[in-house]
Amino acid sequence: MTRSFADRHIGPDRDELARILDVVGVGSLDELATAALPASILDGSGLEVLPPAATEHEVLDELAALAHSNTVATSMIGLGYYDTLTPPVLVRSLLENPAWYTAYTPYQPEISQGRLEALLNFQTMVSDLTGMEVANASMLDEATAAAEAMTLLRRAGKSTSARLLISDDLFPQTKTVLQTRAEPLGIEIVEADLSGGELPDGEYFGVLVQLPGASGRIVDWRPVIEAAHERGALVAVGADLLALTLITPPGEQGADVCFGTTQRFGVPMGFGGPHAGYLSVHAKHARQLPGRLVGVSVDADGHQAYRLALQTREQHIRREKATSNICTAQVLLAIVAAMYASYHGPDGLREIARSVHRRAAAIAAGLDGAVVHDNYFDTLLVRVPGGAEAVVAKAKSSGINLRLVDADHVGVACDEATTETHVAAVLESFGTALTSETSGPTTAVSVETRTSEFLTHPAFTSYHTETAMLRYLRRLSDKDIALDRSMIPLGSCTMKLNATAEMEAITWPGFARVHPYAPVEDAPGLLKVITDLENWLSAITGYDSVSLQPNAGSQGEYAGLLAIRRYHLDRGDAHRDTCLIPSSAHGTNAASATMVGMRVEVVKCRANGDVDLDDLRAKIADHAERLACIMITYPSTHGVYEHEVAELCALVHDAGGQVYVDGANLNALVGLARPGRFGGDVSHLNLHKTFCIPHGGGGPGVGPVAVRAHLAKYLPGDPLETDSHAVSAARYGSASILPITWAYIRMMGADGLRTATLTAIASANYIARRLNEYFPVLYTGENSMVAHECILDLRDITKRTGVTVDDVAKRLADYGFHAPTMSFPVAGTLMVEPTESENLAELDEFIRAMIAIRAEIDQVAAGVWPVDDNPLRGAPHTAACLVGEWDHPYSREIAVYPHGIDPSRGKVWPAVRRIDGAYGDRNLVCSCPPLDAY
Structure with a gap:
């Protein structure tokens, strides 16, 4: 069949489902639906x-036909989106690797050290390139990063004004998203030409500018920053990271905040996303940053370890007092961007930037005075009175998309994928030709003003060969638990199968x-x-x-x-x-x-x-x-x-x-x-x-x-x-x-979708029934049914024994499982969601682990192990902790091969012991070792 x-x-499968339904107490999935859901809403x-x-x-064939129907033109539109050449090693070993794409948010840092290190690399990359001291672990895109920058300026500054001043050369999509966010908050946005260095009259809480601007123009923003500061306003700069390898970064110009996108660092345009936006600040504003922030801490053995710093401070947890609702990042894309920087290194990035600028300079030289701005990086605003539409149409016929700015102006943006052939075709669209004088490496590069070093950390100087990068990515992923290794039974977050056939087309x-x-x-x-x-x-x-x-x-x-x-x-x-x-x-x-x-x-x-x-x-x-x-x-x-x-x-x-x-x-x-x-x-x-x-x-x-x-x-x-x-x-x-x-x-089709829903409900009720006598299920509906997840109540256990949900969560790592959701929505509980994708053997393995952990808790309750030194409090256990003196009242064997674990599953070795959260909150950025330490 x-x-x-x-x-x-x-x-x-059918037999396993029958056993699950028998434990739940229903005869079929249809009977389960009737028992669990209100009749008034069944539909x-x-x-x-x-x-x-x-x-x-069949679906892959259909998607291939749809993909083929799209025109993959040479894109020279710009506006924050650029073609990029993703290194194949990153495509195969990261973007298409389930060890990376099926992982969960690193709330359990001991089994997320690989992702956390990669995110710290991202933060370091952004901080270095922008000249700021602290960056977060990514934003949703550049426009939403700008909106977060706007509200950050307002709450971090001392001005009582409700007015925000923005440059007229900001990306148009950024202006629109800013206006959307500003209006409900009572923020008035004022737009002006700020390229002359002067501010219009009035008071402002903040100023937002672009570097380079939407027109491609590079402006030295120091006079604007100084004028804003004199009026009590803070300044945020939307900056292109590739350009910042050559030009003076905003942090060195005195800016308070930087925002932007890392899309052109190896992340395809993708018709709009996903891409990792970024936000960086000076240290004094670190605690105003929305979203996630990776910091350096130490584990129970004193070894360096990474965690999400200020973890409980995530903006949305503050509910109605929140200043942002960000509850996610663009982690996978941020890691691609960070690894792109690692693979190329500072010298490689500089050379890519110089090449991009040379192509733009060649076009500018060929257009002989039609370029509006003299100081540019990759984008040119070209004046063609009354002829813009014809130029864009001519380029289109050559397979190139340019930007129609208005009837008299065309935008031309070069990128990593721009070739001399593209330059020639663009010039031909304007009615001119590429000559030896306007092409090649002899074209002067006059844009470089940056004098400070960047990306000096070994993460950006050590992995420039494919062998080195391949092994680095593998070494990092081996420190994590993702869906390719075991079930992730997180309530509220639904970690189900991400099928290869679904992923292939992206x-x-x-x-x-x-x-x-x-x-x-x-x-x-x-x-x-x-x-x-x-x-x-x-x-x-x-x-x-x-x-x-x-x-x-x-x-x-x-x-x-x-x-x-x-x-x-x-x-x-x-x-x-x-x-x-x-x-x-x-x-x-x-x-x-x-x-x-x-x-x-x-x-x-x-x-x-x-x-x-x-x-x-x-x-x-x-x-x-x-x-x-x-x-x-x-x-x-x-x-x-x-x-x-x-x-x-x-x-x-x-x-x-x-x-x-x-x-x-x-x-x-x-x-x-x-x-x-x-x-x-x-x-x-x-x-x-x-x-x-x-x-x-x-x-x-x-x-x-x-x-x-x-x-x-x-x-x-x-x-x-x-x-x-x-x-x-x-x-x-x-x-x-x-x-x-x-x-x-x-x-899936209609029947498959319905069956998936009912199987998820059946599996959650199966776990609830099997574990209720060990960890009471806190809430049930009519007929003692839960929905797709159940909450296990540990509060009485904690009160009687001192064993906490943290202890259980960390101990599960020794059993090879990621923990359920801790203390949400009720403190002192674990929320479990099995999803429809896990078979009965995996459900039973998780249940056996939880029952075994309850037996360990009973040993603590009986006084066999003290509250402050037992396998739960000591969890997770690393291979390194087994070497040398062992002074715990439980054996090494119980520590790493506890009763109930199936050795045939393959032992998961956590990379670090339990992490000191308070230490991590005090160390928000990487304490990078000097190069001679390596």
Whole structure:
């Protein structure tokens, strides 16, 4: 019998599923659906619009045809997106390697040292190139990094002004995203030509400029920075990192913040993403940085180790007090960029930059005075009165896309892939020719003003051969646990199979090498993928319209709440500014509401975890005239199907509010219920959870926003159009990874998707039933059912024995497992989500490990091992800790081969012992050793 893709995606086979269902106490998946979900929301319709399931090879053939239909033109459009030559060793050993792309966010640092070191390299690279002291572990893209820079300037400065001054030479998409973010916060944006070094009259809390500008012009921003500082304003510079290998970095010019993108460091354009944005600051503003920050700490044996510094400070955890809702990064792409810098080293990067500049200089020389700005790096603004469209059309006929600025000007951007042939074709488009005087290495390079060294750390001087880089990447990945090694049973984050057939297409040139602002006729295949996904996701969720623009779940939340806000404003209900949020909600919910200018009111939850409808009624009565919306997660953040969800939605609607259903747990609804039909007005969807885009160590993600018809006109639009309320730099966000979700839905079909959902629910209930007597399950719904995840309560165990969730989490590494989610949504608990992808053997192996750990806890309770020295408190155990003196009351064997571990699984050796978090928070940047230490 031929096995379908769904059979290979779903872990348990028919016999295993029967055993799981027997333990759960139901006879079939259909019976499970009836037992677990409220009858009022069960809805099997909608999926009939999906095409029938296809095989892996059929889907790859379809994707190949779609990729082939796209035109991979020579892109010379610029605006922050450039063709780049990804070293093949990075494509094969990193971008296409499941050891890297299936990893989770490094919240368990002892088994994430490889990713953390690579991210520290990224931070060091950004800090060095920008001339700043601290950089974070990446942002979502350049435009959102600029928006974060704007709010950072406001909270870090002393000015009371609400005005932000921006250069007229800022990238247009950045201007649009800034305006989107500024308006709900009451920030007024003033645009001006700042190239002369003077500021317009008035007070400003901050200034944003670009280096080089959108026109390609390089400006010495020191006079502007000095003038801004004299008025009490801080300055952020959007800087091109490749240009900064040659020109004076903003940090040395006195800038307070740098932002930008690392796309051209080996990450394909991908029709807009994903790419790693960056944000860097001087040390005095380090604690104002949003997002994630890797720092240096020490482990229990005093060895150097890396961790996420200020980990509990992540902005979204601060809920309504948050200044940002960032809950992800672009880790996989940040690592590609960092390894690109490592592979080329400082000298290699300089030579790439010089080559790019020489190509631009050759074009400028051939155009004989038509170039508007004399000082440029890679981009030229060319004056052609009345002839711009003809020039662009002529270049297009030669397979080159230039930028049509206006009727009189054309933009030409060179990059790493630009050749002399391209230079000649561009000049021909302008009606001139390449000559020996304007080509080749003899062209003068006058742009270089940088005198400071950069990338001197051994990470950037040691891996310039393929052998060295290959081994470095392998050495790092061996320090981590990703899905290619074992189950990652994280509640709330859904670490399911990322199938090879889904991943294969993302590096194909037809998807990867298309500029996001290329002519629409260049991308019919990409647009077909996008249109299909919009339609399929609408059908799956029961909503009427979908935007794929948000490039993270947090941005999908923001876009959805922004749509609600604009809806109320259009109806003359500006007073509706209160957002009700249950106490159990994701931290991003309250942070996103704050960012769109809403007031957050918390609704209580009952003892069983459900939203307290009596408190909801009271809150609605208190805020009836001001009620804008409620944000709920369904199934709940507690992992339960609340049976009163339809009533909850009706109460809010009757009071004039909208219902936002957080789509974080949509993987427990697909094929069973549709939020757009049981009361939701808007949801964001996490494609990196429900629809198989891999987490990549903490990004990329895609967070589409889905709405009912009355909110459709408020979805984000084209970022190149002003007042489009765009939330990302590209119209379709991280478009190059959308084929992953397209392939998943296409291969699963309606029946496969429904079966996957029910299998995930069955597996979660199986774990809950098997572990309840050892670690009580905190919340269940009717019929004692959980949804797709369950919360194990360790609070009484901790009270009686002193063993904490941290101890259990670290001990699981000795058993070869990544820990479940710790202390969310309830402190002192573990949230477990098995997903549908794990077979019964893996579920049972995890259960055996947890039962064995409970037996170890009982040994502590019985006094056999002291609370402060036992296998749990000492975990995780490294190979190195076994060498030399051993003074613990438990044996070396129990430390590293505990009872219940299956030796045939292959021993996971954590790279470091337990890490000192407080030490790491005091050391936010790498203490780089001197070169002579190596």
